[in-house]
Amino acid sequence: MPNRTVKGEGVEYSLLSLVPETSIKETPTSNHGKGIVAFLLLAFGLAWIPWEIIIRHGISVRSPMFQFFSLPSAFAPAFAAFVVRKWVTREGFVDAGLRLNMSKWRYYLVGWLLPVILVGCIVVLAPLLGIGKADFSLVRGFRYILPPGTTSHHHVGNVWLVLGSCLIAAIFAAPFSFGEEFGWRSYLQLRLFPKQPVLSAVVTGLIWSFWHFPVLVRGYAFPDNPYSGLIVFTVGAVLLSIIFGWLRLKSESIWCASLAHAATNAVGGNMSILLFGGGASLLYVLDLGILSWVPLGALSAWIVLTGQLSPAKEKTRLIRVRQFLI
Numbered sequence: 001m002p003n004r005t006v007k008g009e010g011v012e013y014s015l016l017s018l019v020p021e022t023s024i025k026e027t028p029t030s031n032h033g034k035g036i037v038a039f040l041l042l043a044f045g046l047a048w049i050p051w052e053i054i055i056r057h058g059i060s061v062r063s064p065m066f067q068f069f070s071l072p073s074a075f076a077p078a079f080a081a082f083v084v085r086k087w088v089t090r091e092g093f094v095d096a097g098l099r100l101n102m103s104k105w106r107y108y109l110v111g112w113l114l115p116v117i118l119v120g121c122i123v124v125l126a127p128l129l130g131i132g133k134a135d136f137s138l139v140r141g142f143r144y145i146l147p148p149g150t151t152s153h154h155h156v157g158n159v160w161l162v163l164g165s166c167l168i169a170a171i172f173a174a175p176f177s178f179g180e181e182f183g184w185r186s187y188l189q190l191r192l193f194p195k196q197p198v199l200s201a202v203v204t205g206l207i208w209s210f211w212h213f214p215v216l217v218r219g220y221a222f223p224d225n226p227y228s229g230l231i232v233f234t235v236g237a238v239l240l241s242i243i244f245g246w247l248r249l250k251s252e253s254i255w256c257a258s259l260a261h262a263a264t265n266a267v268g269g270n271m272s273i274l275l276f277g278g279g280a281s282l283l284y285v286l287d288l289g290i291l292s293w294v295p296l297g298a299l300s301a302w303i304v305l306t307g308q309l310s311p312a313k314e315k316t317r318l319i320r321v322r323q324f325l326i
Helices: 029-056 064-069 076-088 102-128 139-145 159-191 197-216 226-251 254-276 290-305 312-325
Strands: 005-008 011-014
Touching: 029 064, 029 076, 029 159, 029 197, 076 159, 102 159, 102 226, 102 254, 102 290, 139 254, 159 197, 159 226, 159 254, 197 226, 226 254, 226 290
Parallel strands: none
Antiparallel strands: 005 011
């Protein structure tokens, strides 16, 4: 396809740059359907089977050993997306968002710091609603996460130092979160309902949550309320799917969503447990608990109501060029 340049309204446009890369190498709709089915089978099978093997060997889902042995399962969605893109649909990786694209650093900053705001909202809302208070000494939280009989005061540090450590840890954990995000946000969410991005985000969130069910029912996130936790986690996953999808779209990079995912785990998960563990029910105060619906819901509503999930600017520019040519 020749790359012609036209001028309109005082601005030069490259026609080739305005055409989405995926449209240059189109794949049939049925091929996309086949790809989605293959992706889901691989993503679920390569995670669920190893999880069951590990659990049936008596390893608790909340133990460090489970985290270590199940690490390959965390990359199941990314592996599935790679296999499908490379060999099933053969569509390649032009829309995979593999570049860092640090020119969009503001979105990286949002994804990185969003869990800090999230936990801050929970800290404020919990006592206001009579649910519980955060323990900023972290003594109670460390007692909650450490094995019984362990002396916790040796492990307790300044809350701000712990928060800073979690933020730094999130940066180094981003490549591990890529294992999920490359599959969910850079493949499935782009393919499910490409003309209805909000619906695609919601359905991806539901599937993403269901993918976690084998470990959730074993008390991975909400050990005191595992079955109620399935519903609570699902709502949180849908909201995060909208937010991570927005970060993926605006940054044009899957690494932004990966950083946000890593920060959600490292900052949101760890800090909410350390501040509230052993006190208020995690069903309410965990980073994906019921109270998190307030800040996550507000941001998701803004994203949806303002059309932030639709690449409107690119569409507008393309329409203008077409009108100019006609």
